[in-house]
Amino acid sequence: MTIQLPVTTPLIELRHVTKTIGDGxxxxxxxxxxxxxxxxxxxxxxxxxxxGKSSLLYLLGLLDAPTSGEVFxxxxxxxVDDEAQRxxxxxxxxxxxxxxxxxxxxxxxxxxxxLPMRALGKIxxxxxxxxxxxxxxSLGLEAHAHKLPGQLSGGQRQRVxxxxxxxxxxxxxxxxxxxxNLDSQSSEQVLGVLRRLVDETKRSIVMVTHDLGxxxxxxRQLRIVDGRISNDIT
Amino acid sequence: MRLVFDIAVTHIRSRLRQTLVGLxxxxxxxxxxxxxxxxxxxxxxxxxxxxxxALPHITMSDERRDPPRQAAEDHYQVVAYSGLxxxxxxxxxxxxxxxxxxxxxxxxxxxxxxxxxxxVIRYASRDTAANVTGIDPRREVSVSKLPQQLRGGTVGDLxxxxxxxxxxxxxxxxxxxxxxNTIAVVSGTGRVVSCTVVALVHxxxxxxxxxxxxxxxKTAQILAGQTGIVNAMRIRVTDxxxxxxxxxxxxxxxxxxxxxxxxxxxxxxxxxxxxxxxMYTVVGAILLVASFGTYNIISTITHExxxxxxxxxxxxxxxxTVRSIFLLEALMIGVxxxxxxxxxxxxxxxxxxxIEFKSPFVDTTHLPLYYTPTxxxxxxxxxxxxxxxxxxxxxxxxASVQPVEIIRGAS
Numbered sequence: 001m002t003i004q005l006p007v008t009t010p011l012i013e014l015r016h017v018t019k020t021i022g023d024g025x026x027x028x029x030x031x032x033x034x035x036x037x038x039x040x041x042x043x044x045x046x047x048x049x050x051x052g053k054s055s056l057l058y059l060l061g062l063l064d065a066p067t068s069g070e071v072f073x074x075x076x077x078x079x080v081d082d083e084a085q086r087x088x089x090x091x092x093x094x095x096x097x098x099x100x101x102x103x104x105x106x107x108x109x110x111x112x113x114x115l116p117m118r119a120l121g122k123i124x125x126x127x128x129x130x131x132x133x134x135x136x137x138s139l140g141l142e143a144h145a146h147k148l149p150g151q152l153s154g155g156q157r158q159r160v161x162x163x164x165x166x167x168x169x170x171x172x173x174x175x176x177x178x179x180x181n182l183d184s185q186s187s188e189q190v191l192g193v194l195r196r197l198v199d200e201t202k203r204s205i206v207m208v209t210h211d212l213g214x215x216x217x218x219x220r221q222l223r224i225v226d227g228r229i230s231n232d233i234t
Numbered sequence: 235m236r237l238v239f240d241i242a243v244t245h246i247r248s249r250l251r252q253t254l255v256g257l258x259x260x261x262x263x264x265x266x267x268x269x270x271x272x273x274x275x276x277x278x279x280x281x282x283x284x285x286x287x288a289l290p291h292i293t294m295s296d297e298r299r300d301p302p303r304q305a306a307e308d309h310y311q312v313v314a315y316s317g318l319x320x321x322x323x324x325x326x327x328x329x330x331x332x333x334x335x336x337x338x339x340x341x342x343x344x345x346x347x348x349x350x351x352x353x354v355i356r357y358a359s360r361d362t363a364a365n366v367t368g369i370d371p372r373r374e375v376s377v378s379k380l381p382q383q384l385r386g387g388t389v390g391d392l393x394x395x396x397x398x399x400x401x402x403x404x405x406x407x408x409x410x411x412x413x414x415n416t417i418a419v420v421s422g423t424g425r426v427v428s429c430t431v432v433a434l435v436h437x438x439x440x441x442x443x444x445x446x447x448x449x450x451x452k453t454a455q456i457l458a459g460q461t462g463i464v465n466a467m468r469i470r471v472t473d474x475x476x477x478x479x480x481x482x483x484x485x486x487x488x489x490x491x492x493x494x495x496x497x498x499x500x501x502x503x504x505x506x507x508x509x510x511x512x513m514y515t516v517v518g519a520i521l522l523v524a525s526f527g528t529y530n531i532i533s534t535i536t537h538e539x540x541x542x543x544x545x546x547x548x549x550x551x552x553x554x555t556v557r558s559i560f561l562l563e564a565l566m567i568g569v570x571x572x573x574x575x576x577x578x579x580x581x582x583x584x585x586x587x588x589i590e591f592k593s594p595f596v597d598t599t600h601l602p603l604y605y606t607p608t609x610x611x612x613x614x615x616x617x618x619x620x621x622x623x624x625x626x627x628x629x630x631x632x633a634s635v636q637p638v639e640i641i642r643g644a645s
Contacts, residue, residue, distance in 0.1 A: 054642065058638050058641075063548055063637055063638050063641075064636075064638045083552075083553065084552045084553065084554070087547065087550045087551065087552045087553075088550065088552070089550075090548070090549065090550035091549065091550025091551075092550070094550075096548055096549070098548075098641055102541075102544075102545045102548070102641075103545075104241075104244075104542055104545065104546075106244045106247075106248060107244065111240075115237070115546075115549060116549050116550065118236070118237040119237060119549065119550060119551055119555070120550075121235075164549075176641070
């Protein structure tokens with residue numbers, strides 16, 4: 001009798017990826033990293049500042065193209081030189097949360113959440129509105145749907161940003177120091193939301209943080225030093 | 235795409251005052267262009283219509299384009315004889331009434347014969363040279379403005395006495411003659427005809443008013459020493475633009491040199507083309523300058539919204555979408571500016587039209603303005619094109635923003 005192990009395809013996979021910037025004086029941000037993000041994984045990337053952890057996240061999130069190496073999404077190679085194609089994949093499959101909320105300040109919470117949906121244009125305006133309101137409600141923001149980002153607290157803004165990241169039901173959420181600008185109470189709230197996403201909706205999250213306490217709450221911790229993975233604890 | 239439109243409107247609203255300034259720039263550009271075009275084309279049309287009205291549309295003279303062949307040329311081709319005297323032909327258009335009858339049968343317009351004679355007009359022992367034109371008053375009415383230019387009489391008055399004459403008003407003034415006086419007209423060959431002044435003519439062209447005199451054809455023929463012959467046919471056609479082809483047909487039919495008003499004023503008309511070219515260049519330049527305002531606004535907005543652009547791109551907006559946002563903003567300014575400019579241009583034209591020019595010599599005149607949708611469409615089109623370019627350049631730059639650089643810089 002043979003045991004059939006479930007074979008899963010990694011959501012995002014980097015193979016021997018290197019990222020170098022600068023002409024003349026070159027700086028290598030990421031050195032020959034191979035990494036796979038599996039479905040339902042909560043990965044925390046830690047490391048000293050300037051170690052390349054954010055750069056690694058941008059490569060995983062297809063925000064940036066590697067200098068060398070290959071990127072796969074659900075087993076398919078990503079044409080890294082094709083910015084329009086990468087943009088399309090980001091819109092459909094990935095969600096971002098940054099240290100700064102990065103909401104459009106002239107748009108209400110609701111409109112901000114609807115932005116990626118409208119850019120994708122797969123469902124009707126009414127459906128988009130319903131889904132955006134449901135997302136905001138699930139993050140405890142139903143009362144703030146029609147407020148501008150300037151009228152919200154830091155934690156609320158960050159939760160709106162998470163709602164926006166979830167707009168097109170992405171496979172992976174990429175978070176770059178999502179609690180970096182928040183007080184401990186708000187941080188706790190935001191982290192709780194992220195944790196719940198992984199546990200309840202089986203999404204994957206990749207979070208960059210310098211806070212080891214927060215990183216400890218992830219399923220897998222990657223420590224980056226000098227552009228290389230120095231530690232991979234599951 | 236609604237989303238692109240929404241974002242564009244938000245951007246413009248955040249820079250409302252500057253946008254309005256830019257919009258006014260485009261509006262003024264379009265407005266002044268429209269006004270300039272109306273004024274230039276109006277004055278040109280006024281000029282051409284005066285030109286067309288002042289002279290007959292086609293003048294058929296008793297000349298031929300090529301000198302008539304001498305009989306000797308046809309008969310002695312091999313040997314050239316020198317000292318042969320040329321065969322004299324009698325001047326004038328032969329059989330004028332047959333030609334008139336023939337032209338009347340197919341021509342859409344009117345024909346009037348005239349006889350030219352040079353003469354000296356003598357009154358109260360003052361002499362002055364004059365061009366005496368013999369006319370047929372009944373036909374003259376339909377080809378020239380002479381009847382309307384008369385002072386103190388009508389063309390019919392030429393029939394009133396046996397030898398009646400109409401003098402240019404300045405000519406009459408020069409010799410001191412008035413309506414009712416009898417003057418002596420002396421032809422080049424010495425014939426003297428006594429004529430009664432029945433009316434004065436004021437054409438407004440001082441050169442003509444100083445030398446013109448009109449009589450019946452018969453009187454002028456006596457002065458010229460040739461009866462039964464006329465020197466010229468003046469033709470007025472219903473469609474002035476057809477004058478050239480009609481002239482060609484007349485010339486082919488009769489053999490006499492027929493000159494259309496276009497041919498007679500070729501140099502003037504080509505000067506008008508140069509004028510038009512200058513006008514369109516200036517109009518284009520005005521609109522180009524106006525578009526710099528648009529460029530400025532879109533540049534400012536793209537600089538201000540670099541962060542927003544980075545956000546949109548990180549979410550997965552393509553460069554094309556980002557570009558179209560700013561291009562749309564520029565075009566919105568262009569469209570709004572064009573609409574305002576049309577209103578401004580129309581209002582300016584209306585104001586110019588009320589200006590009166592008073593002159594002691596001529597009647598009160600207004601600026602000639604020409605209204606046509608073409609001017610508005612042309613100005614609008616150039617304004618939109620300029621706005622599009624003014625928006626595209628900063629838009630292209632904005633779209634190439636790398637989100638990673640901005641995000642990295644912010645955190």
